[in-house]
Structures are given as C-alpha cells and as structure tokens.
Amino acid sequence: MRLLNLAAFCFVITSALFLYGLNYETRRLEADVMAHERAVQKARSDISVLKAERGHLSRPERIDPLARRLGLAPPTIEQLPTSESLADLQDPAIHAPGR
Amino acid sequence: MHQVVDTMSDGATNTNSDLSHRDVSGVQEQPIMASAQSYVRREKLAHLGLIVSVVMAFGAISGQLLLLGLSSQPTISLAAAEPIATSFSRPDIVDRNGRLLATDLEAPSLFADPAIVLDRDELVEKLSTVLPDINQADLRAQLSDKNRRFVWIRRGVSPAIAQKVHNLGLPGLSFRTELHRAYPAGELAGHVLGSVNVDNKGISGIEKFIDSAGAADPVHSATLSTRTPVRLSLDIGVQHALENELENGQRRYRASGAAGVVLDIKTGEVLASASFPSVDPARPEMATSPVRHDRIAGGTYELGSVFKTLTIAMALDEGIAKPSTMLDVREPLQAGAHTITDFHSAGRPLSVTEIFTHSSNVGTGMLALQAGPERMKAFLGKLELLTPMKTEAGAMSAPQLPRAWERAELITMSYGHGLAVAPLQFAASVATLFNGGIRVNPTMLRTSAAPNSDSAKPAQRVIAETTSRQMARLFRLNVTDTSGTGKRADVPGYRVGGKTGTADLAARGGYQEKAVISSFLAAFPMDNPRYLTFVLLFEPQGTQETGGQRTASTNAAPVTADLIARIAPQLGVTPQTIAATQ
Known part of the structure; x- marks a missing residue:
C-alpha cells in the first residue's frame, strides 16, 4: 500500500513537472509562431512595396523616353520579315558546320 | 430568507419564482397548532424549501451566465472597434499580361489623442513644419475638445514623413498602419481604373466594380488582400x-x-x-x-x-x-x-x-x-x-x-x-x-x-x-x-x-x-x-x-x-x- 502511494506520489510529481515543461514549451512555440507570423506579414508588406516599385519603375511613361534615348523605336514594317521573305532567305550560317 | 432568494431569482426563470411562491403559500396554508410535532414538520418543510430555492437560484444564475457567454460576444468586440473606421482590403488590378496597375500598400496614418496632448499650439506649430499644408485652425478646434480621444490628422503618409513626425517627440501623436491604394503606373488608364476614397472603398471605375463584385474585404487592421488580382482587358x-x-x-x-x-x-x-x-x-x-x-x-x-x-x-x-x-x-x-x-x-x-x-x-x-x-x-x-x-x-x-x-x-x-x-x-x-x-x-x-x-x-x-x-x-x-x-x-x-x-x-x-x-x-x-x-x-x-x-x-x-x-x-x-x- 505504501509502495503504491509512493508510486502515485512520484507519478504526480513527474506529471506536474512534465505539464510545467509542456506549458513553457507551448508558450515558447506560441511566441515562435507569432514571430513567424510577423515575419510573414512583414514579407507580404515588403512584397507589395517591391511590386509597386517595380510597376512604378517599369511604367511606360518612364521606359518610353529612356528607350528612345538609347536609339530604340517601335518596329517598322521593314524590320518585320514576312513568311515570303523568310522563304527567300538563304542564310549560309544554317548550313555552317559545327552547329 | 425566502423573499431574498425570490427577488434574486426573480426574472431569471419564471418556473423558479412560481415554485417558491407555491412553497411560501404552502407554508401559510398550514393550520396553526400549538403542538411540537407540527412545529418540527414546519421546520423541515422550511428547510427543504430553502434548499430547493437556493439550488434553483444558482441554476438560474449559471444558466443566465451561459446564455450571456454564448450570445453577447460579437457585441463586445464591435464596441471595442467602433471608434476606428473600417477600411477595405482590395485585390490588385493588373493588365491583360499581368502587369501591375493598382495595389494596396501599408502606410502609416497619423492621429492625435486630444486628452494626452499637452500643448495644443506647440503641437500644431511643430506639426506644420513637417506637414506644411495642414489646416491649422481646423486642427486646433478639433484638439481643443478634450472629450475626444481620437482625431485623424493625415491618413496615408510616407514612411519618411512618419519618421519626421516621430522625431518631433510630441505627446499625444500616434500612428496606425492602414492600407493605402497605390497606382504605380501614374495616370495611365486613370479613367478606366477610377479611384477609391480615404477608407480604400471604390468610388468609381473598375475600383467601384471590385466593391460591387464583393472582392473588397472590410478589415479593421492593415491586412493585405490575398485574393487573385483583377485582370483587365487593357494592355x-x-x-x-x-x-x-x-x-x-x-x-x-x-x-x-x-x-x-x-x-x-x-x-x-x-x-x-x-x-x-x-x-x-x-x-x-x-x-x-x-x-x-x-x-x-x-x-x-x-x-x-x-x-x-x-x-x-x-x-x-x-x-x-x-x-x-x-x-x-x-x-x-x-x-x-x-x-x-x-x-x-x-x-x-x-x-x-x-x-x-x-x-x-x-x-x-x-x-x-x-x-x-x-x-x-x-x-x-x-x-x-x-x-x-x-x-x-x-x-x-x-x-x-x-x-x-x-x-x-x-x-x-x-x-x-x-x-x-x-x-x-x-x-x-x-x-x-x-x-x-x-x-x-x-x-x-x-x-x-x-x-x-x-x-x-x-x-x-x-x-x-x-x-x-x-x-x-x-x-x-x-x-x-x-x-x-x-x-x-x-x-x-x-x-x-x-x-x-x-x-x-x-x-x-x-x-x-x-x-x-x-x-x-x-x-x-x-x-x-x-x-x-x-x-x-x-x-x-x-x-x-x-x-x-x-x-x-x-x-x-x-x-x-x-x-x-x-x-x-x-x-x-x-x-x-x-x-x-x-
């Protein structure tokens, strides 16, 4: 009977310690989850800012004059080959060895 | 004692008060005799009545508590959020090839708590060095009302401005992160896109369409929308x-x-x-x-x-x-x-x-x-x-x-x-x-x-x-x-x-x-x-x-x-x- 009591007492102590540890572990994990959630939130916010910045930098209003300053322009019809002109094309490079 | 319990439980449940009434009347209907036996019986009955009443009363109170706990939660949370305006979280708008035309950004919004503001004139004076276009007279009038705890000063300021305001070190000023609509392409397709109001709610064009299609979610905090972007036909x-x-x-x-x-x-x-x-x-x-x-x-x-x-x-x-x-x-x-x-x-x-x-x-x-x-x-x-x-x-x-x-x-x-x-x-x-x-x-x-x-x-x-x-x-x-x-x-x-x-x-x-x-x-x-x-x-x-x-x-x-x-x-x-x- 005494042995049984002792065993029960030990069990109570260990389970109390275990629960105590578990409680702390849970709190730590909760803090971890919150930190991660904050990081996700921050990353989302950063992504939206970066997306907006990319959109702002690549807006045609800005790219157009920059491209023109570099000598670029909308393609003209002379630059666009038609199927007939492609058929006529005899590119020697196609038949060059080592390709 | 009967009466006290009765009033406590009164209105909690009808059955309870009816029962205790019957109890009381049951006691009164007993013929008054000078014998000890009947006195004991009366005592016993009174005891029983007391116990039943107490149990009933506690039952009624816990029942009421349970009901309150179940039903009144939404009202409480709404009351807490009431002074702060509801804002809307909106999906992005992209062109037919997925290029961005409109998006939500988190931006700090500046507000004041008049009850904490120490020197109204100093605050307005200093604030106007950072935000020159602020309406000084209007702000003074709003801040003078000490009963108010919340006054918007500027919604959606840039992080740089927010830092400058923070550096002023004025008590009573605070920030709240809000969603702010940004149009990275500037005026491009302005008429088609329409616009939103200060609460990020669509008021014209495609922005209004997003609201009417139910894609704009009301939020209490700055929560970016996770909905798929609205893909326009525009190129x-x-x-x-x-x-x-x-x-x-x-x-x-x-x-x-x-x-x-x-x-x-x-x-x-x-x-x-x-x-x-x-x-x-x-x-x-x-x-x-x-x-x-x-x-x-x-x-x-x-x-x-x-x-x-x-x-x-x-x-x-x-x-x-x-x-x-x-x-x-x-x-x-x-x-x-x-x-x-x-x-x-x-x-x-x-x-x-x-x-x-x-x-x-x-x-x-x-x-x-x-x-x-x-x-x-x-x-x-x-x-x-x-x-x-x-x-x-x-x-x-x-x-x-x-x-x-x-x-x-x-x-x-x-x-x-x-x-x-x-x-x-x-x-x-x-x-x-x-x-x-x-x-x-x-x-x-x-x-x-x-x-x-x-x-x-x-x-x-x-x-x-x-x-x-x-x-x-x-x-x-x-x-x-x-x-x-x-x-x-x-x-x-x-x-x-x-x-x-x-x-x-x-x-x-x-x-x-x-x-x-x-x-x-x-x-x-x-x-x-x-x-x-x-x-x-x-x-x-x-x-x-x-x-x-x-x-x-x-x-x-x-x-x-x-x-x-x-x-x-x-x-x-x-x-x-x-x-x-x-």
Whole structure:
C-alpha cells in the first residue's frame, strides 16, 4: 500500500513537472509562431512595396523616353520579315558546320 | 430568507419564482397548532424549501451566465472597434499580361489623442513644419475638445514623413498602419481604373466594380488582400501608345481635348481607352472637374460622318442598295427649313461606294429616307445603339435620341447629327459590324484566351455576313482610294480601313461656330478585321500642316495612322509587304 502511494506520489510529481515543461514549451512555440507570423506579414508588406516599385519603375511613361534615348523605336514594317521573305532567305550560317 | 432568494431569482426563470411562491403559500396554508410535532414538520418543510430555492437560484444564475457567454460576444468586440473606421482590403488590378496597375500598400496614418496632448499650439506649430499644408485652425478646434480621444490628422503618409513626425517627440501623436491604394503606373488608364476614397472603398471605375463584385474585404487592421488580382482587358503597352499619340495629336492640332479607344473585335475586350485631359486615380478630386470627364464612356456626342458607316451598312443589310447602286446626289435635300448639301459636291451621280468614300450627306440622307424610320430604328436597335450600355467600369452615358423620327431627323441622323452616343458604345456597335455581324459586348476584363469560347453568351448574329464583308471592303477602299477621305490613315503593311467624321460641336441652342469634333474610326487588318480604333479630337484648330483645315481627314486620320503603326506590331498583326497589299 505504501509502495503504491509512493508510486502515485512520484507519478504526480513527474506529471506536474512534465505539464510545467509542456506549458513553457507551448508558450515558447506560441511566441515562435507569432514571430513567424510577423515575419510573414512583414514579407507580404515588403512584397507589395517591391511590386509597386517595380510597376512604378517599369511604367511606360518612364521606359518610353529612356528607350528612345538609347536609339530604340517601335518596329517598322521593314524590320518585320514576312513568311515570303523568310522563304527567300538563304542564310549560309544554317548550313555552317559545327552547329 | 425566502423573499431574498425570490427577488434574486426573480426574472431569471419564471418556473423558479412560481415554485417558491407555491412553497411560501404552502407554508401559510398550514393550520396553526400549538403542538411540537407540527412545529418540527414546519421546520423541515422550511428547510427543504430553502434548499430547493437556493439550488434553483444558482441554476438560474449559471444558466443566465451561459446564455450571456454564448450570445453577447460579437457585441463586445464591435464596441471595442467602433471608434476606428473600417477600411477595405482590395485585390490588385493588373493588365491583360499581368502587369501591375493598382495595389494596396501599408502606410502609416497619423492621429492625435486630444486628452494626452499637452500643448495644443506647440503641437500644431511643430506639426506644420513637417506637414506644411495642414489646416491649422481646423486642427486646433478639433484638439481643443478634450472629450475626444481620437482625431485623424493625415491618413496615408510616407514612411519618411512618419519618421519626421516621430522625431518631433510630441505627446499625444500616434500612428496606425492602414492600407493605402497605390497606382504605380501614374495616370495611365486613370479613367478606366477610377479611384477609391480615404477608407480604400471604390468610388468609381473598375475600383467601384471590385466593391460591387464583393472582392473588397472590410478589415479593421492593415491586412493585405490575398485574393487573385483583377485582370483587365487593357494592355499597358497599347494603352501607353494610345495616350501618347492622343497627347501628340492634341498638341499638334491644338485641340481642347482628345479621346480614343482600341477594341478587340473578336472578343469585345477594350485594349486601351483614354481621354484627355487625363485624371490621376490617386487624386479622386481631379475627376470631378467637368473638363476631365471620361469622353469615351462618360459623355455623349453627335459623331458626324463616322455615323454614315451605320447608314450605309443598314442600306446594304436591308437590301435597299448594293455597293454599285447609283444615286443622283446632285440636288440638295430639303429637310424642313434646312437644306442638306455636300461638303464637296461631286457634280455627278454617285454609287453607294462613292457616297461612302466621298462622305456624301445627300447620298446617305437619301438612303435613310428610302429605308424609312422603322427600319432605321430597328437597325440601330439591333446594334444596341438606342439603349444604355455598360461595361465593368460603369454605365456609359445613355444615348440621346431624337424626339421624333420624322424626315428631317432621319436625314440628319444618317450623317451623324441629332443622335448623340458615347464613343465607346458607337465603337462597340461598329465592332459588331466587322465581327462578321456577330454581336460584340465590350468588356474591361480579360476574357479567356480563345475567342468565341464564352459559353455563357452564345454568338448572336445581328447582321448578315455579306454586309460585314462589304463594309470591310468599303472601309479599306476609303483609305486606299486616292479620293478617299481616310487616305492619310494608311499604314503600309497593316491593311487599315477607316472612316472620317467631322461633327459640329453642339452647344446650348445650336452649334458652335468653328468648333468641331473630328474623329476617325479605323479597323485593321481589313482582310480579317481584328482590331478597331476610334480616335476623337475635340475642337482642333487649323494649322499649317493641315492647310488651315479642321476636318478629320487632316488631323484625326494621321493620328490614327501613327497609333496603328505603333500598336499593330505589339498586337502581333502579321504585316504584308507593300506589294502584296495592292
């Protein structure tokens, strides 16, 4: 009977310690989850800012004059080959060895 | 004791109070006897009654607690959030290729707590060094009310400004992160996008559509939307080209305004839509200015000769005439007190084809008279020109129809006067004409990639296919023919077809002297029309380049040519060599 009591007492102590540890572990994990959630939130916010910045930098209003300053322009019809002109094309490079 | 328990439980449950009443009355009904036995019995009964009452009372209280706990939670949380305005979390808006047009950003909003503010004047003074455009008197008045705990000072400030305010170190100032709508492309497609109010709620254009479609979620904190972006039919590249060419045209011909639209004839998708003077979606107050209204969908205009497209199409579709039918157009037409003449009289009978290429008022007037009001009305009705039309960006201005459909109205309508429609509605009607006669419903949202796969709206034929082909041929001829009014719109390789329109601008009580709307309606490639452009210039002036002329053939047509030369390669239209097109 005494042995049984002792065993029960030990069990109570260990389970109390275990629960105590578990409680702390849970709190730590909760803090971890919150930190991660904050990081996700921050990353989302950063992504939206970066997306907006990319959109702002690549807006045609800005790219157009920059491209023109570099000598670029909308393609003209002379630059666009038609199927007939492609058929006529005899590119020697196609038949060059080592390709 | 009975009474106390009774009042405690009173109102909690009826059964309980009834029971205890019965108890009390049971006690009183006992005959009063001086024997000890009955006294003991009374004591016992009283004890029992007490226990039952206590149990009942506790039961009632715990029951009530349970009910309260279950039911009143939402009310409590709402009360806590009440002083803070509800804001909306919105999905992104992207163009047809996924390029960003509008997005939500987290931005700090500055507010003050008047109860904590120590020195009102110092706060206002110092704050105005960082935010110079603040209304000082207004802020002072708001801060002087010590009963208030919350006063917005500026919503959506930049992080740099927020840091500066923070550095002032003033007590009572605080920040809240809010969502703020940003338009990275600036004013691009401002009229289509619309705008949002300070709570991030859509108030016009596509932004309003997002709200009405239920895609904007009310939030209490800055929570970015996780919804899929709203994909528009617009193409940023085409939109920019259109805006750029319209601006050039407006400057070159000293016009007071300009507008244009590019439409995919096969799907009804609006690829670009612009109106000048433009609006900035980030500044909603701009759109309230009357000169900045959306001239493509938000205004109706008498469009002039471009309307002859529909009169001729009606004549061909109703079998009134063939392209080769000759009409004697030498005599002017009488319409009431007015005499209808041609701008350049040919001095000989003209075929229907020539009536189109010469843009003969008399010729189209005669065709409209031959058809009569009923058939004219039915034809315009089939093309959905007589009823209000709408897209996702909102309802277009309703067409203004003549009061009566008599001889005079019929003649003037045949060449585009006396009936005012929104340019986008007109463009959609003509798109139907070129879509092989199958109805085109204009849309601002990207439809599925494969044309005509939309099963919700089955293809609806309204015009005969032969009419569509004949009209395409007429349009092309008007550009290639040396005497055609649209010859300045030709772009080598892209088979452009088009029609000019120079309409007198309506003003109060008549038409304005020398003020016109010149427009050019074009489609390409004309062997299988795929894209439609409609360009309008408002009040263009005669310049050296145009030889002092204001007609569409000298201004709107070359603007269209520049536009198509830019957008056709973007849209992947295969060019033909110049030799092959002739």
